Amino acid sequence: MKATLLVALLALASLPAYAGGDAGAGAQKSKACAACHGADFDTPISPDIPRLAGQHEDYLARALSDYKSGERKNPIMDGQAGALSAQDILDIAAYVSSLNGKLKVMPLQRFAK
Numbered sequence: 001m002k003a004t005l006l007v008a009l010l011a012l013a014s015l016p017a018y019a020g021g022d023a024g025a026g027a028q029k030s031k032a033c034a035a036c037h038g039a040d041f042d043t044p045i046s047p048d049i050p051r052l053a054g055q056h057e058d059y060l061a062r063a064l065s066d067y068k069s070g071e072r073k074n075p076i077m078d079g080q081a082g083a084l085s086a087q088d089i090l091d092i093a094a095y096v097s098s099l100n101g102k103l104k105v106m107p108l109q110r111f112a113k
């Protein structure tokens, strides 16, 4: 009985936190993206390229899906996302959201003046 419980717990523990994406696979699949977004996804090569490290996983997946579908348009990213499968998008979103970065929301009062 105890052994059965242990096996069940181990099986649960080995499930990824978010069943959609595999961060390990995402690390491999996102290597080309580092050319612009930075190897740590927190040091983009120019100010018009967004930081991505630590961004919400669902936001990243949505942004990439929208570039791919044409819902969101950008001459650079349309091509980048167009080459990704739905699974690639989930894997990359899982990986990039797991990274630590300086991304933050600016406090509202900073905009008030």
Ligand code: HEC
Residues within 6 Å of the ligand: 030, 032, 033, 034, 035, 036, 037, 048, 049, 050, 052, 060, 063, 064, 073, 074, 076, 077, 080, 081, 092
């Ligand atoms: C040639 C440079 C370049 C490469 C390579 C590149 N990106 Fe981008 N990325 C950009 C730029 C520029 C933007 C801003 C586009 C815009 O304003 O919509 C962007 C935007 C994004 C966004 C939206 C961020 C936000 O805050 O809304 C995501 C997500 C993203 N890129 C992921 C990726 C991924 C994943 C890859 C690799 C498959 C990649 N990028 C490769 C330049 C690049």
